[in-house]
Amino acid sequence: MQRIVILNPKGGSGKTTISTNLASYFATQGDRPVLIDNDPQGSSSRWLKKRKPHQAFIHGIAAFERNSSMTRAWQMRIPLEAVHVIVDTPAAIPPQQMPEITRDADAIIVPVLPSDIDIHAFSKCIADLLLIAKVRRDENRIGVVANRVRRSTIVYQSLMRFLDTLRIPVITTLRDSQNYVRAAELGVGLYEMKNHLVLQDLEDWKPLLKWLNAKAPTWRPIVNENPENAA
Ligand SMILES: Nc1ncnc2c1ncn2[C@@H]1O[C@H](COP(=O)(O)OP(=O)(O)OP(=O)(O)O)[C@@H](O)[C@H]1O
Numbered sequence: 001m002q003r004i005v006i007l008n009p010k011g012g013s014g015k016t017t018i019s020t021n022l023a024s025y026f027a028t029q030g031d032r033p034v035l036i037d038n039d040p041q042g043s044s045s046r047w048l049k050k051r052k053p054h055q056a057f058i059h060g061i062a063a064f065e066r067n068s069s070m071t072r073a074w075q076m077r078i079p080l081e082a083v084h085v086i087v088d089t090p091a092a093i094p095p096q097q098m099p100e101i102t103r104d105a106d107a108i109i110v111p112v113l114p115s116d117i118d119i120h121a122f123s124k125c126i127a128d129l130l131l132i133a134k135v136r137r138d139e140n141r142i143g144v145v146a147n148r149v150r151r152s153t154i155v156y157q158s159l160m161r162f163l164d165t166l167r168i169p170v171i172t173t174l175r176d177s178q179n180y181v182r183a184a185e186l187g188v189g190l191y192e193m194k195n196h197l198v199l200q201d202l203e204d205w206k207p208l209l210k211w212l213n214a215k216a217p218t219w220r221p222i223v224n225e226n227p228e229n230a231a
């Protein structure tokens with residue numbers, strides 16, 4: 001099983017967009033991915049509810065919901081056969097929660113927008129991952145995704161220069177595209193949209209999928225996503 005955590009405490013950086021599009025991609029590959037929504041806002045779960053029965057299957061876990069029933073504990077369970085587990089995390093997670101959120105992650109994707117405020121918040125996020133969550137650079141688990149990029153802008157150039165100094169790999173750059181907004185509305189991902197409309201965006205995703213694919217999956221015992229709810 002490969003566990004992919006999408007994380008950046010800065011709101012609106014693209015966590016849910018990346019989580020849902022990754023889930024949609026793996027679903028179209030037939031591997032019945034698990035999408036765990038840790039955000040009380042429930043954006044990933046809402047996206048999932050929009051999907052129609054004929055669409056490729058994604059197993060949703062709304063981990064933010066609190067309920068002590070036995071049924072709930074069962075719902076929190078990751079299916080044994082799961083190959084990809086994608087974890088969407090909320091904005092404003094406190095640094096002290098980072099060790100737990102990242103502990104079992106094979107890949108930690110950190111999206112960042114090209115804006116001064118976002119770059120500032122992002123550098124704090126990377127520092128917390130390295131110093132508080134103790135993710136080591138040489139583990140190659142952290143990958144940055146520059147999101148909503150317009151390549152010609154000065155702020156994009158300064159983001160790329162800054163990322164260069166961090167010694168954390170920038171896996172890909174996603175352009176600012178209405179296709180993401182449309183996909184979110186429809187409960188689909190780019191890979192489920194008309195190919196000619198999303199060709200350029202799909203190119204942006206290739207390096208990210210290649211990076212994830214190159215990581216060997218780790219065997220793990222079955223886990224309950226919300227131990228508080230265990231019966
Ligand atoms: N590359 C992109 N191009 C255009 N719009 C985008 C892109 N990425 C994200 N968006 C839009 O930006 C908004 C915020 O994105 P998203 O919800 O994925 O961020 P988030 O990090 O999950 O936010 P939160 O911290 O509130 O959970 C959404 O409306 C989304 O559709």
Ligand SMILES: [Mg+2]
Pocket residue numbers: 015016017039043088089090
């Ligand atoms: Mg979100």
